[in-house]
Amino acid sequence: MENSIYNSMIAANQLLNKQNIIANNLANISTTGFKETFNYILQNNSVNNWYNTYNKIEKEYYNLSPGSLNYTARNLDLFVKNDGWLVVKDPNGQEAYTKNGHIKINSKRKLTIQENEVIGNNCNITIPDNMNLKILSNGVIAAIEKKNNEVFEKEIGQLKLVHLSMQNLIQKQNGLFYLNKYHKLFNQYNNIIAHNHNVRIQSGALENSNVNAAKNMIEMISNARQFEAQMRMISTCDKSYEHANQLININN
Structure with missing residues (x-):
């Protein structure tokens, strides 16, 4: 009993x-x-x-x-395709991964997702004042400026994009995903994954919850x-x- x-x-x-x-x-x-x-x-x-x-x-x-797509037509809204992930820095300074592509610019002119700074591909991304932005499918960020009826584009950085299967990741209470410490990639890369040039994003759309x-x-x-x-x-x-x-x- x-x-x-x-x-x-x-x-x-x-x-x-x-x-x-x-x-x-x-x-x-x-x-x-x-x-x-x-x-x-x-x-x-x-x-x-x-x-x-x-x-x-x-x-x-x-x-x-994947969740359904919400087409917002906002340049800083991104949908990361397939097993691609955006990379952010959590409050402890650790790299974390997210499918949430709703990017904002904070008071320091840094790109953020849910107040976590977005990490660039071997660069620190700072957004100039009074500039329109365009994010290309490979994560390159271009500032667009109009002068004398002409449009000028200037590359100011590139988003770090990584390719990881969900089986390699664990989710924590902050909603972000981290590399599973028991996976072989953890020791190989010291929990820092290199940028993947094959990952593609789509601007103007967000992936809804599934x-x-x-x-x-x-x-x-x-x-x-x-x-x-x-x-x-x-x-x-x-x-x-x-x-x-x-x-x-x-x-x-």
């Missing part, structure tokens, strides 16, 4: 973790470039008893499919019912303990 209560407790805890992931998916349904997260349970082969719930371990994985709202709502309801079932199991076992104790006291 003790095993039943313990197993129900662990199962309920796993369901709560799953509910947190689903809630985070739904909360980010309108977040640009957000990738839907799931979790699944693996059997821990290091434990001899294969039938206990507490022998299982949880893993996260991501929905790799969260399936209906599917996540159904899973949330299903998890809630399973959680209630585990709670009833714990309550039933608890009542059985009480009855057993009463019988023991009577016999004594």
